[in-house]
Amino acid sequence: MKRKFSHVLKWLAIISLAFFVLPSSGDQTKVKAFSNQVIQQGSVGDDVIELQSRLQYLGFYNGKIDGVFGWGTYWALRNFQYEFGLPIDGLAGTLTKAKLVKASKYNKGFVKEQIKKGKKFTHYGGVPVEKQAKNTNQTNKNIATPKPKPAAAQKPTAANVPSGYSANDIQLMANAVYGESRGEPYTGQVAVAAVILNRVQSASFPDTVSGVIFEPRAFTAVADGQIWLTPNESAKKAVLDAINGWDPTGNAIYYFNPDTATSGWIWGRPQIKRIGKHIFCK
C-alpha cells in the first residue's frame, strides 16, 4: 500500500515537472522577444500584443489585449517606465523593452491562441493560465500541445479608426463612394468622400454621414440602388484619407458628371476643378 502511494507520488512529481518545464523551456528557446522596432502610440501588430501582454503580466495594463497601441496601453507603459526608473516618454524603445522582458513573462502560444479563437482572456502574472481564459477545457489542451508552426496570418481583433467615426460609418461611406465613383481614379474617389464630409460640415446639409448619403435625390447611386454593391479596398482607403483630412476638391459640396448631368441648375454652380469624369463645384 505504501509503495503504491509513493509510486503515485513519483508520477505526480514527474507530471507536474513536465508541466512546469515545458512552457518555460519554450520561453528560453525564444531568445529575442520583441522585434527591433521602437513601438509608439498608434502602432498595431504582434509587438503591440506582446507589449500589452507583458504590461498586463505586471499588472500595469488592465484593458483588452487587442494589438492596437491606444491610450490605455500608453498610460500603462508610462506607469511602468515611472515605476522602473526609466525616462517616461511612452515609447517602447530598446531600454524599456529590455527591462520589460526581464521583469515579465510572455506566454506567446496562449495569447495567440486566445486571440485566434476570439475569446475573452487576460494575461496576469501569478494567475494560473486556466483561470485567464473563459473556456478552461480548450486552454488546457493548447498548453499541453504547443503548436510547432507560428500562427498563420491572423486577423486583428481591433483597428485604429479616425476619431469621430466608427468603422461602420467608414464602411457606409465606402459603399457610397464605390457606388458613385468606381470607375474613377483614386483621387476622384477621395474627392467624392471629401464632398460627403464637406456636406456634413455645411449648414445647408444634414449633420450626419448617413443623413447626407441618404438624403433624397442627393446621390444617384443611392437612388438606383448601386450603393449596395460591395465596395473594394480602394474605396475604403479613399474614405480613410478623406476623413484624415485630404480634400482634393478645394471645399466642394457638389459634383456632377458633365456627360450625364440632366439638371441645368448644376451647371450654374461655381466650378472649382475637374477630377476624372466629375466636375466639382460650390
Add this chain to the structure above:
Amino acid sequence: MIRGILIGVLSLGVAGTAIWGYQEHREKNAVLINAENNYQRAFHDLTFQVDLLNDKIGTTLAMNSKKSLSPALADVWRITSQAHSDVGQLPLTLLPFNKTEEFLAQIGDFSYRTAVRDLEKEPLSDKEYKHLQTLYKQSAEIQKELREVQHLVIKNNLRWMDVELALSTNEPGDNTVIDGFKTVEKTVSEYDEVNFGPAFANMQEKDENFENLNGPTISKKEAIKIAQKYSGLKADDEVRVVENGKGSNYGFYSVSILDKESRTEANMDITKKGGYPIWYLLSRDIKNQKISLNEASKKAIGFLSDNGFKDLDLFESSQYDHIGVFTFVSKLDDVRIYPDSIKVKVALDNGNIIGIAANDYLRSNRTREIPEPKITEEEARTKISPNLTVQQHGLAVVLNDLNEEVLCHEFLGTMNDDTYRIYINAESGFEEKVDKLHNAEPIYEDVL
C-alpha cells in the same frame, strides 16, 4: 377587313399594356428603393446618434465647471430626442422595442432636467453623478450592440423591406436584423431604473483663402517641378497640369504625374502664390510592412523640414494596415499651436511619403505672439473635475467654440478606462473644451 382591324387593335392593346406594365414596374421599384433608403438613413442615423450620445455623456462626466456642463447636458438631450425620432421611423412597430425607447427617454428627461437647472446654485448631487455614470455604461452597451447589428446589415446587404416582410408574416425568426434588435432590447431590459471627435482641424470654420501665404507667383513649369520633388517621379512620365476653375476663391495648379511602369500616380494641388502644397497623394499598392511607425514618423519629420515646414511637433500617429498617418502641429516656445495642423501619410514598406494634407496649416499658420499665461498650472488644475487623474500637462493654442484662438492649459487625464483632454483658458480659467479620446474599435466578426 374587320379581322385585320381587330388584330391591329388587340395587338396595340397588348403592346400598350406591356408598356404600361413596365412603367408601373419601374415606378414601383423606384418607390421601393426610396422607402428602403429612408429606413436605411433612419437606422444609420440612429447608430450614429447613439455613438454620439455615449461620447457626450462620457464628456459630461469629466466636466467640472457649471458653465460648460449645462450646454453639454442640453446637447445630450438634443441627441436623445434625435435618436428617439430615428427609432420611430424604423419599421419595428411589430417588434417589442419599447425598452430602448424608454431608455432614451430616460436619458432625455434626466439631461433636460439638469440642463435647465441653475447648476451654480444647485450643482449635481453625488447621486445624480452616479446616475450619469450608469447611463454612460449602459449607453456604451447599447452602442456596442447597435454597432454589431449595423456591421451585419452592411456586410450582408440586409434590406429593411425584408425585415418588414418578415415581421408581418411572422416567420420563424431567421432575420439577422430582428435578432440583432432583440438582443439590443434584451440588453436594455436588463437595466433597472436608473461631437465631436475630428479634433480641431476639421471643426474649424474654414477660411476660404490662404491669406497668410507669401512668395512669388509660380508658373506651371515650377508647379511640375514641385510635384516631381514631392513624388520622386521622373520628368518623362505622363504629366498634366490644370489651373483651378473659376469657382475657386484662391489660385492653384492641379498636377498629376503618372508613372506607367510602376502604375504609380501622384496628384497634387499647389497654390499659385508661393507654390505651397495644399494636398498631395500618391496611390500605389503597399503590400507589406518593413519599417516601424516610429521610424516612419522620423521620415515624415525629415521630409517636412526638407520642404520648409519647421518647428513641428508630432501630435498623433496611427497605423492603418501598412500605412502610417501622422498629425503634426506647430510648436512655439513649448506651446502647441493646434490650428496649425499638417497630416502626413507614410508607406511602411519603403518609408516614402505618400500623402500630405496641409490646407489647415496653410490657412492658419502665421507669425504669432503668444501671451504669457495669467493663470498658473496649479490654479488651472483646481478647475478640473476632481474625478479625473491628471497625467500630463502642457500649454496649447486651440480654437474654442466661438472659433477664436485661445491660449489654454492642456491637461491629459484619465478616468476609469477613458482618457480625456481638458483645456482651461490660461487667461480666464474658463473650461474651454473637454474631449473624450477614442480607443481602438473592436472589429465585429460575425457576432450574434
